[in-house]
Amino acid sequence: MKLNLLLKSVVITAAIAVISSCDKDFNQIGTDVLGDNDHYGLLTDSTSTTIAYNVPSGAVQTNNLPVNTLGFYDNDVFGKxxxxxxxxxxxxxxxxxxxxxxxxxxxxxxxxxxxxxxxxxxxxxxxxxxxxxxxxxxxxxxxxxxxxxxxxxxxxxxxxxxxxxxxxxxxxxxxxxxxxxxxxxxxxxxxxxxxxxxxxxxxxxxxxxxxxxxxxxxxxxxxxxxxxxxxxxxxxxxxxxxxxxxxxxxxxxxxxxxxxxxxxxxxxxxxxxxxxxxxxxxxxxxxxxxxxxxxxxxxxxxxxxxxxxxxxxxxxxxxxxTNNLNPNYSNKLSASYNNTTVGAQRLYLKGGNGSAAVISLFGGRANDDATAANEIQKFRDQKCLISDASLTFTIDKTPGAMTTEIEPRRIYLFDLDNKAPLIDYFSDFTSSSNPKFSKFIHGGIIKLNSDKRGTTYKIKLTNHIQNLVRDKTKKNVKLGLIITESISVIANYALKNPFTYLTNPNAVNPTGSTATCVSLPVMTYPNPLGTVLYGTDLPSTDPKKLKLVIRYTKPE
Structure with a gap:
């Protein structure tokens, strides 16, 4: 009981510190730390298979949240x-x-x-x-x-x-x-x-x-x-x-x-x-x-x-x-829209009792898969040195999507299998005058245009990819993507109705196994906002399609 109270106080203290920072006006720091055009002659690969689809969170645990909301809002995209x-x-x-x-x-x-x-x-x-x-x-x-x-x-x-x-x-x-x-x-x-x-x-x-x-x-x-x-x-x-x-x-x-x-x-x-x-x-x-x-x-x-x-x-x-969902949003959470083999055309992320995304890298294959379907193996075979890896999520600005609604300032990518941050989270010690935007190299911070409207969210996962390439015993985990109120608080709170997803198939188990997600990072629950991002069920030539971009060098 004492441990529970201590944990609650730590979570709340951390959350208060970041919530008191402004969520509307911020210096766009760190969203392009390395730049998108300056890669010093590195080779680029964006051909690996990425699969992303939506999952509804349903009712979520909301007792003793670090931050609480009061009121109602009718969002044109997601509903009331x-x-x-x-x-x-x-x-x-x-x-x-x-x-x-x-x-x-x-x-x-x-x-x-x-x-x-x-x-x-x-x-x-x-x-x-x-x-x-x-x-x-x-x-x-x-x-x-x-x-x-x-x-x-x-x-x-x-x-x-x-x-x-x-x-x-x-x-x-x-x-x-x-x-x-x-x-x-x-x-x-x-x-x-x-x-x-x-x-x-x-x-x-x-x-x-x-x-x-x-x-x-x-x-x-x-x-x-x-x-x-x-x-x-x-x-x-x-x-x-x-x-x-x-x-x-x-x-x-x-x-x-x-x-x-x-x-x-x-x-x-x-x-x-x-x-x-x-x-x-x-x-x-x-x-x-x-x-x-x-x-x-x-x-x-x-x-x-x-x-x-x-x-x-x-x-x-x-x-x-209490949600009164937009019917279009409800349809985008259906199983028929979210193909677990190719993904969804759009990713609908919403905080509260909303929705998240499940992401598979390298076709969702296991890292130690001995078949030709293992897309990680080619980097090992060519002795590639991974210098940079990132996912860039483009915000949908077509009519009926994110044209006028208030946009969340940050999204958060995490290890869904283990309910934990990626190694890139822990290795990023950058800070900001606004605590909400710390760890800005790892990213997930919205990039704004001259009209102060969002265009993209970019997340660096270089260390995560490096580990997969270096060591085939490292699991190619499924990733989760959510809206977050604060990246500084990483505790998980329960889902009332856990959802299932497929773990990585391999040569021994070609269809994969079923895993159950019983909780999500707590700081998605106090954030009522949502966004619509381009997914993976799009033509490979579409520049807005979600792709894993890896930059690397090879030995002479």
């Missing part, structure tokens, strides 16, 4: 995705002490604040206001957000029959918590905090009262970072927190059993029901509810002052995703 969220709460300080009897204490206000991921840009020296760049917002429509007390207890360990309470509990993106609500809507304030909510990049300000003690808007008392801000039902929290049995507030284990948490439900705004929506990545780990109430200063000082109780949005969490 709605992201809801449930979280436990924790008392910042247990066993709060009330001087007056709790039954006589009055709550002044209750507010919820969950910061966004943002970057400070400038500070106005006159007003003290900071201007921010919002880093993770997709879409800008008004949406409806309902906040409820949850009646569902999020378990640490799996208590299902036969589990023996030895495995960590897994919750998935298709779990439905909307049937376990324990209150009416708690954010019944102004419309801008519920039915007409907007993700804004401005600070939240608290003002000092005037000399007569009346509310004023001239002198700023405090500021909060840009974030989701809502006033909550103060009478509800007065009755259920201040006036509850003190035992319920004595420690967080008891408190979480009593007050299960909050559920955030998103839907279109009644003011604009047909809007494309807005979906944001929020820093829920820094979210909190603040209850402001009046009480005596102390037992010996009867002066009434304002005090506060803070409930942190910490503990177990689950992000749920």
């Amino acid at each position: 995705t709605t992201s809801n969220f449930i979280t436990q709460l924790a008392l910042a300080a247990t066993s709060p002490v009330f001087i007056n009897p709790a039954g006589s204490i009055v709550v002044d206000s209750v507010y919820l604040h969950v910061p966004y991921f943002y970057t400070p840009v400038s500070i106005d020296e006159t007003s003290g206001d900071t201007t921010f760049r919002e880093d993770s917002l997709i879409g800008n429509s008004k949406i409806k957000i309902d906040v409820y007390r949850s009646g569902f207890f999020l378990e640490n360990l799996d208590s299902s029959p036969g589990s023996g309470l030895t495995e960590n509990k897994k919750y998935f993106s298709d779990d439905d918590f909307s049937t376990s609500l324990a209150s009416s809507r708690l954010n019944e304030g102004v419309l801008s905090e519920n039915d007409n909510f907007e993700f804004k990049k401005t600070q939240i300000k608290f003002y000092k009262n005037d000399a007569a003690g009346a509310p004023a808007t001239t002198t700023v008392r405090d500021r909060l970072a840009p974030g989701l801000f809502m006033m909550l039902d103060k009478l509800y929290f007065e009755n259920n927190i201040i006036k509850t049995n003190p035992i319920n507030l004595s420690n967080n284990t008891i408190f979480r059993d009593y007050f299960k948490g909050l559920y955030f439900k998103v839907s279109p705004s009644p003011s604009d029901p047909s809007a494309k929506g807005a979906l944001n990545r929020l820093n829920f780990a820094q979210g909190k509810i603040t209850i402001i109430y009046q009480d005596k200063t102390s037992i010996t000082d009867p002066k009434i002052i304002k005090k506060s109780i803070v409930l942190n949005l910490s503990g177990n969490t689950v992000n749920t995703f």
